[in-house]
Amino acid sequence: MRYKKLGLDSDSENQFYIFAKAFYDLHHGLPEKDSLQEFIRALSFTRPNFVLEKQIDSVFMTYVEQLILNQIAWLSYKTGNQEFALRIYIELKSFYEKEEFNEIKLKIYPLILYNISTIVGRQERYVYMVELCIEGIEYCKENGKLTVFPYLLFNKGYGLAKLKRHTEAKVSLCWAFSLFEALDKAELAAWLSVDCNEKFSYDFPINVELLPERRKLFLTN
Secondary structure (H helix, E strand, O other), rough: HHHOOOOOOOOHHHHHHHHHHHHHHHHHOOHHHHHHHHHHHHHHHOOOOOOHHHHHHHHOOHHHHHHHHHHHHHHHOOOOOOOHHHHHHHHHHHHHHOOOOOHHHHHHHHHHHHHHHHHHHHHHHHHHHHHHHHHHHHHHHHOOOOHHHHHHHHHHHHHHOOOOOHHHOOOOHHHHHHHHHHHHOOOHHHHHHHHHHHHOOOOOOOOOOOOHHOOOOOOOO
16 A cells, blocks of 8 residues: 555554545545545544444544544535435534534534535425524634635525525525625625525526536535
């Protein structure tokens, strides 16, 4: 194995190497199913008998292990295993709720809340979707996490629209679109505006030319 040739002699070093390589390969053309298996292999160095979705809440996890589990959940969702991804995300959510403020939680926790809200929204569990988004929005406001903030606002607005709470929905969606544009994501704001206008008979303005080949709506990573 290549990592052995590099002189790595501990499970944690081997794990970090496989994790970093899998992350690089994922973003340079490796198919998502193959990437998923590489992240699972990386986790096995320190958790050889780890039952992913059942033990997360009850053990200490290193920073790398937390990143790996987040990748496993995300790729499980992307490759069609929605329920498995949701179980991992729920366990990660419970894990972080018991953690004090730290840099790892600050980076991952809002993404987990957003990703869970996306999954349950697609299961038409809109009340829970909105509750998760409210929790995430408050966390982002308290800790200055701007990147995930508009995604949570959008999911909240979408869930409210599905619940026919249209006045509240429009407020949340309007804030989301404005923030997306401020973060140089005007095309995403436009696509989401089109979707909401079509599904809910809203009248959000479309401020940029849409390019169909670049339309991507998915879980954040």
